Amino acid sequence: MSIRIGIFGYGNLGRGVEQAITQNPDMELAAVFTRRAPETLKIATPGVPVLSADDAEAMKDTIDVMVICGGSATDLPVQTPALAKLFNVVDSFDTHAKIPQHFEAADAAAKEGGKVAVISAGWDPGMFSLNRLYGNVILPEGKDYTFWGRGVSQGHSDAIRRVEGVQDARQYTVPVPEALEAVRKGENPDLTTRQKHTRECFVVAKPGADLARIEEEIKTMPNYFADYDTTVTFISQEELDRDHSGIPHGGFVIRSGKTGGGASHIIEYRLQLESNPQFTSAVLAACARAAYRMNAEGASGCKTLFDIPPAMLSMEDGASLRKRLL
Amino acid sequence: MSIRIGIFGYGNLGRGVEQAITQNPDMELAAVFTRRAPETLKIATPGVPVLSADDAEAMKDTIDVMVICGGSATDLPVQTPALAKLFNVVDSFDTHAKIPQHFEAADAAAKEGGKVAVISAGWDPGMFSLNRLYGNVILPEGKDYTFWGRGVSQGHSDAIRRVEGVQDARQYTVPVPEALEAVRKGENPDLTTRQKHTRECFVVAKPGADLARIEEEIKTMPNYFADYDTTVTFISQEELDRDHSGIPHGGFVIRSGKTGGGASHIIEYRLQLESNPQFTSAVLAACARAAYRMNAEGASGCKTLFDIPPAMLSMEDGASLRKRLL
Numbered sequence: 001m002s003i004r005i006g007i008f009g010y011g012n013l014g015r016g017v018e019q020a021i022t023q024n025p026d027m028e029l030a031a032v033f034t035r036r037a038p039e040t041l042k043i044a045t046p047g048v049p050v051l052s053a054d055d056a057e058a059m060k061d062t063i064d065v066m067v068i069c070g071g072s073a074t075d076l077p078v079q080t081p082a083l084a085k086l087f088n089v090v091d092s093f094d095t096h097a098k099i100p101q102h103f104e105a106a107d108a109a110a111k112e113g114g115k116v117a118v119i120s121a122g123w124d125p126g127m128f129s130l131n132r133l134y135g136n137v138i139l140p141e142g143k144d145y146t147f148w149g150r151g152v153s154q155g156h157s158d159a160i161r162r163v164e165g166v167q168d169a170r171q172y173t174v175p176v177p178e179a180l181e182a183v184r185k186g187e188n189p190d191l192t193t194r195q196k197h198t199r200e201c202f203v204v205a206k207p208g209a210d211l212a213r214i215e216e217e218i219k220t221m222p223n224y225f226a227d228y229d230t231t232v233t234f235i236s237q238e239e240l241d242r243d244h245s246g247i248p249h250g251g252f253v254i255r256s257g258k259t260g261g262g263a264s265h266i267i268e269y270r271l272q273l274e275s276n277p278q279f280t281s282a283v284l285a286a287c288a289r290a291a292y293r294m295n296a297e298g299a300s301g302c303k304t305l306f307d308i309p310p311a312m313l314s315m316e317d318g319a320s321l322r323k324r325l326l
Numbered sequence: 327m328s329i330r331i332g333i334f335g336y337g338n339l340g341r342g343v344e345q346a347i348t349q350n351p352d353m354e355l356a357a358v359f360t361r362r363a364p365e366t367l368k369i370a371t372p373g374v375p376v377l378s379a380d381d382a383e384a385m386k387d388t389i390d391v392m393v394i395c396g397g398s399a400t401d402l403p404v405q406t407p408a409l410a411k412l413f414n415v416v417d418s419f420d421t422h423a424k425i426p427q428h429f430e431a432a433d434a435a436a437k438e439g440g441k442v443a444v445i446s447a448g449w450d451p452g453m454f455s456l457n458r459l460y461g462n463v464i465l466p467e468g469k470d471y472t473f474w475g476r477g478v479s480q481g482h483s484d485a486i487r488r489v490e491g492v493q494d495a496r497q498y499t500v501p502v503p504e505a506l507e508a509v510r511k512g513e514n515p516d517l518t519t520r521q522k523h524t525r526e527c528f529v530v531a532k533p534g535a536d537l538a539r540i541e542e543e544i545k546t547m548p549n550y551f552a553d554y555d556t557t558v559t560f561i562s563q564e565e566l567d568r569d570h571s572g573i574p575h576g577g578f579v580i581r582s583g584k585t586g587g588g589a590s591h592i593i594e595y596r597l598q599l600e601s602n603p604q605f606t607s608a609v610l611a612a613c614a615r616a617a618y619r620m621n622a623e624g625a626s627g628c629k630t631l632f633d634i635p636p637a638m639l640s641m642e643d644g645a646s647l648r649k650r651l652l
Contacts, residue, residue: 019586023466099652100645125652127460127593130636132651134453137612137639138605140349144651184598259608260345263601267453270596272510275589279464282585286463306647310456311632313463319426321632325458325470326425326451 003292004030004062005285006087008053008079009069010041012247013092016281017067018044024285026315030063060086065288067091069281072098081105084302085113088291090284092122099125107302116295117302121287122280123271124148128253130305131269135255139265142257145183147175147196151249151276159224160201163217165209168237170244172200175252183254186264199230202244204237249276286313329618330356330388331611332413334379334405335395336367338573339418342607343393344370350611352641356389386412391614393417395607398424407431410628411439414617416610418448425451433628442621443628447613448606449597450474454579456631457595461581465591468583471509473501473522477575477602485550486527489543491535494563496570498526501578509580512590525556528570530563575602612639 005027007014014032021027031049034041038050051059056066066087070076072095080091084106093102099120110117120126124146132144153173160169179196182189189195201218205211215232219225235243250271258264273279287305290312294303311318331353333340340358347353357375360367364376377385382392392413396402398421406417410432419428425446436443446452450472458470479499486495505522508515515521527544531537541558545551561569576597584590599605613631616638620629637647 016585016587022586096652100649103648120652127464129652130460131595133636133640133647134456136651137636137641138453138608140641186598259342259601259604260348261342261601261604263599263604265600265605266596266598268594268596268598269457270592270594272512272592272594273589274591275585275587278585278587278589279591282464304648304652306637306644306652307635309633309635310459310463314459315463315466318632321459322425322429322630325462326422326446326455326630326632 002026002028003289004028004064005288006031006033006056006059006063006066007069008033008056008066008083009075010034010043010050011069012277013069013281013284014067015044016275016278017069017284019278020282020285021045023282024289024315027285027289031059056083057086063087064292065090067284067288069284077102077105080117080119081109084109084115084117086115087113088115088117088288088295090118090121090287090291092126092280092284093120094122094125096125103302103304111301114300116291116299118287118291118304118308119302120304121283123273123276123283124251126280126283126305127271128251128269131253131267132255133306135253135257135267138267139255139257139259142255143188145191145254145256146251147180147254148251149173149175149197149249151251151273152244152247154247156199156201156224159221160203160218163214163221165206165214166203167206168204168240170202170240172202174198174200180252183256184266184268186256186266188256193227194229197228199225199228201225201230201232202235202240203232204240205234246274247276249273289313289315328352328354329615330354330390331614332357332359332382332385332389332392333395334359334382334392334409335401336360336369336376337395338603339395339607339610340393341370342601342604343395343610345604346608346611347371349608350615350641353611353615357385382409383412389413390618391416393610393614395610403428403431406443406445407435410435410441410443412441413439414441414443414614414621416444416447416613416617418452418606418610419446420448420451422451429628429630437627440626442617442625444613444617444630444634445628446630447609449599449609450577452606452609452631453597454577454595457579457593458581459632461579461583461593464593465581465583465585468581469514471517471580471582472577473506473580474577475499475501475523475575477577477599478570478573480573482525482527482550485547486529486544489540489547491532491540492529493532494530494566496528496566498528500524500526506578509582510592510594512582512592514582519553520555523554525551525554527551527556527558528561528566529558530566531560572600573602575599615639615641
């Protein structure tokens with residue numbers, strides 16, 4: 001019997017989960033839940049009901065795992081604990097500083113419901129976190145480096161759009177090649193914010209706007225750009241739509257350290273993602289499988305990728321995995 | 327209380343585990359077991375007994391995990407099942423084709439003893455396998471690539487030493503840069519053995535030996551060299567000892583694939599290891615911690631890194647890991 005998946009929220013992530021299910025033959029899409037009027041939403045999978053978010057509880061017995069595809073700022077802190085009382089759930093909560101409190105809330109709710117809640121699945125937090133963990137346990141004496149990019153930061157793009165006179169914008173976070181190479185060579189540099197990443201801004205100005213003022217305002221914006229070497233390139237809306245409509249991202253997690261005998265080692269994990277939300281959705285789908293299985297084995301409460309035996313993520317059985325991939 | 331570790335076999339790996347314990351304050355070395363005469367063996371840790379391999383059973387209640395540091399060809403197939411009846415054990419069994427049968431033997435023994443046996447810990451099998459697994463679950467539609475090197479292959483070095491007229495040798499396995507770049511660019515090439523790796527041989531010939539014949543014999547050796555572009559460089563014993571005494575290794579595991587929505591992604595895991603055995607030993611030590619904990623929670627039988635919740639490998643607790651690394 002397939003694992004029956006519910007998708008809660010149908011934006012980029014929700015669509016990505018729907019697409020991921022097509023690659024995982026042990027799963028089926030059972031329903032999509034939306035806060036919009038359900039009849040206005042057209043989904044890609046034929047024959048699957050679109051329901052109001054308010055009607056989720058009625059589907060309690062026909063959905064094995066609810067994948068919650070809301071945003072971390074305001075949606076998930078409410079939705080994940082509420083839904084974890086009723087369903088096994090998975091989310092991609094990515095506000096690093098608030099993970100401990102989100103974990104506690106999801107844990108209490110999931111335990112109350114006898115369900116498993118997997119939070120913070122994706123790539124950072126997610127696969128990047130896993131690689132930091134594995135790197136730390138193998139090389140307890142060492143340094144962690146995370147570089148992001150080249151990729152689109154939605155938050156920074158939004159920040160530029162709020163500048164007066166800006167019509168549209170796209171911001172790329174880019175690792176500094178020299179810093180990356182120094183880390184890869186085992187030099188263990190101490191790197192400032194500015195030394196690790198540059199920020200490239202492609203900006204469409206409104207007609208008649210003061211370009212010099214816009215550029216200055218972006219480059220000096222605290223938290224977002226002031227601590228970085230930032231470039232601002234003005235382009236037309238047509239160019240932005242043509243050349244910058246993708247949502248690529250990725251980056252590097254590197255652990256550089258010495259083993260007890262004194263030898264130096266570098267562990268590097270790198271992602272090159274053509275679509276940030278599609279990749280995140282693929283991780284969510286695999287975690288949905290693990291949530292279902294762990295709950296079927298009697299587990300309840302909040303879990304992260306740190307707690308999931310890797311084989312639980314796979315549709316292959318243990319013997320096949322050992323033969324084919326070990 | 328510390329986890330009391332026994333080391334069974336005191337070669338490069340055993341010494342590496344001893345060194346790894348110094349980096350893991352929740353572990354202590356309880357005893358070293360050897361097939362040599364114990365009184366002839368000097369270990370690095372003061373005050374720790376060196377005992378005969380035959381006396382292991384007597385230490386059943388004073389060792390929490392036995393790390394078995396024998397070879398995969400003849401030692402581990404015997405030692406791991408024998409010791410898994412008495413102890414939680416960890417080994418680095420690396421004969422890929424025989425993992426299923428080694429797993430079955432270790433599983434039966436460990437279940438009989440109510441212990442946990444972690445097999446095939448290290449980097450390949452081990453961390454490379456884990457990355458193949460994670461890559462496959464995220465990108466079910468894709469291709470796996472493993473490149474080894476630049477690093478020393480002991481088996482190939484030994485094969486060269488068996489050629490008549492050879493006094494000593496060191497062989498490096500080297501990924502072909504063009505092949506690696508093609509994979510990283512998402513070209514998904516089909517690569518032959520020859521296209522993936524080259525083999526560099528540094529050979530010390532005995533006085534008066536026929537160098538041309540040695541070179542020809544190496545380059546045409548079936549299985550080992552005939553399928554590769556192989557270079558043979560004759561050097562002096564002094565040069566070999568001076569420039570080629572390390573045991574570096576490493577390589578790349580790459581998963582290249584598409585998510586359900588059609589976007590392309592590349593997941594790359596890279597190791598640059600100054601000492602192959604020291605790194606393997608560090609993985610063994612982390613797996614010893616997990617074996618101990620899983621057994622303390624009631625588990626028994628054979629496990630691999632595929633079955634170990636990553637957090638179980640760490641000396642930090644869950645809350646600390648989530649705060650610091652997630």
